[in-house]
Amino acid sequence: MSVNAAEKVLWLLSNERAETDRFLRDSEGYLKGFRLDPAERESLEKLDVRWLADRGVNPLLLLGAYRAVKGPDSVPEYMRQMNSR
Amino acid sequence: MASIVGAFVMPHVPLILAEANAAEPAQAARVHAAFGRIVERLREMRVDTVITIGADHYGLFGPHCIPQCLIGVGDLEGPAEPWLGVQRTVIEGNEPLAGYILQTGQQQGIDWAFAKSIVVDHATMVPYQLCVRPLQGVRTIPVYLNEAVAPYIPSKRARAIGESIRSAVLSWHGSERVAVFGTGGISHWVGTAEMGRINETFDRRILQLAEAGNMEALLAISDQEILATAGNGAIEIKSWICAMATLPAARAQVIAYEPVPQWVCGFGFAEFKTAA
Numbered sequence: 001m002s003v004n005a006a007e008k009v010l011w012l013l014s015n016e017r018a019e020t021d022r023f024l025r026d027s028e029g030y031l032k033g034f035r036l037d038p039a040e041r042e043s044l045e046k047l048d049v050r051w052l053a054d055r056g057v058n059p060l061l062l063l064g065a066y067r068a069v070k071g072p073d074s075v076p077e078y079m080r081q082m083n084s085r
Numbered sequence: 086m087a088s089i090v091g092a093f094v095m096p097h098v099p100l101i102l103a104e105a106n107a108a109e110p111a112q113a114a115r116v117h118a119a120f121g122r123i124v125e126r127l128r129e130m131r132v133d134t135v136i137t138i139g140a141d142h143y144g145l146f147g148p149h150c151i152p153q154c155l156i157g158v159g160d161l162e163g164p165a166e167p168w169l170g171v172q173r174t175v176i177e178g179n180e181p182l183a184g185y186i187l188q189t190g191q192q193q194g195i196d197w198a199f200a201k202s203i204v205v206d207h208a209t210m211v212p213y214q215l216c217v218r219p220l221q222g223v224r225t226i227p228v229y230l231n232e233a234v235a236p237y238i239p240s241k242r243a244r245a246i247g248e249s250i251r252s253a254v255l256s257w258h259g260s261e262r263v264a265v266f267g268t269g270g271i272s273h274w275v276g277t278a279e280m281g282r283i284n285e286t287f288d289r290r291i292l293q294l295a296e297a298g299n300m301e302a303l304l305a306i307s308d309q310e311i312l313a314t315a316g317n318g319a320i321e322i323k324s325w326i327c328a329m330a331t332l333p334a335a336r337a338q339v340i341a342y343e344p345v346p347q348w349v350c351g352f353g354f355a356e357f358k359t360a361a
Contacts, residue, residue: 004148011147059276059317060143060233072168082278 003056005035009044010057014064023069049081087182087257089265090130092332092357093123094295094325095216097139097268099207100348102170102214107347119341119354120215126356127220132264134179134224135217136186136250136331138324139208139268140232142275152198153238154246156190157227158183163205163213171214176205179224182257186226189253195246203227212266230327232269232320240304243323247330254331267328269321273350277317283344287315288351291322295337295355300329318350334360 009031012019023030027045036044043051047069049062066078100107101116108116127135145165146152161176190197205213209227217223230246231238247265254263271288274280294302303326311319329335337355344351 007148011143015144015147053277058143058234061276063276063280064142064144067168079278079280082276082280 002036002040006040006044006052006055006057007061009034009036010061010065014061014068020068049078050084053082087254087259087261087263089251089254089331090132090262091126092265092267092328092335093126094267094270094328094337094353094355094357095120095123095212096270096350096352096354097208097211098273098348098350098352099166099169099211101211102207103168104348105170108345109347112343112345115341116343116345116352117215119343119352122340123216123354123356124219127216127223127264130262130264132220132223132262134182134226134261134263135212135266136226136228136263137209137212137266137268138228138230138247138327139212140321140324141208141229142206143233145203145206145229151231151234152229153231153242154195155198155200155229156183156187157200157203157205158187159201159203161203161205161225161227164210165204165206169207169210171210173204176213177222177224179226179261182254182259182261182263183226185257186250186253189256190246190249193249193252195249208268212268216266228327230323232323233317235308237308237320238323240306240323240326243327244300244304244330247327250327251331265328265331267325269324270319271322271351271353272315273318274316275318275349279316281346281349282316283346283349283351284315285344285351287319288342288344288353291325292337292339292342292353292355295325295329295357296339298334298336298360300326303329329357332357332359336360
């Protein structure tokens, strides 16, 4: 697991609207531009924040990217995912 | 000769502005009254420059570069977050003094990163909007400490930065009347499964240590303890340490404490005064 590569993706999704739009249009194609292993790629494509948090990804980025991709009203859904085991 | 006429600590949770109506109205009123009390004190002190010490939230600075401490010495704008509920605006800075703090720190071994232009986030913008903007002609110098991405800035380093800021202001040839804000905290969990939890016991302990002026006890609280008991957001008490260090033998007078679950944070407000 490369926390650094995952955080690179999440930071771009959180902070660069054009990157978020590219991800929303074609998440699979977008993620091919990063050095990720298959499990990481799948977790980022699904925005599986629980899986990513368990591997040490910074929660500030997880929340920021989730809101950027899913919308500002998605925090309850985010919390449900974070509390799922 | 310039002087530091006051130091304050306060929260900077973005929900205060972004979800202003979420909190219970009476509690929200008490929070805003605490910010208002700080505005009154700034007016009484005839403050003309505010130095805000806060945390980036892994937004302004990304995996490509994470400065341990950064000072804004040039163009200032904010907020960076379009969802904060505040229109992007130019913030009046104090470039000469900011540059002097940078140079003085470098001579003292503080490896400042610096921004010639920066769009500040809510750590600066919330205090600016609620405490600085109501006043006329007060300039802002933003300081960011790494309190978001491990390894965090060591607490002792935060103190050293505060001491360096103090020595710079006191040796500056200008006549500024400076107030320092330590922004952030107290307990809160951001983006974790525990988001919404508040540890009032921890918060009151921090306030008591600040009231006692017990810097050593604050420095002794490890990052691991903070994370385990008060959440990743509570690492921001390093901003309090930095602000406290700008006044010698500082002791806090608590203005207010409000645990606000809807704003996911234990809110601590205090003014630091030099012990007589």
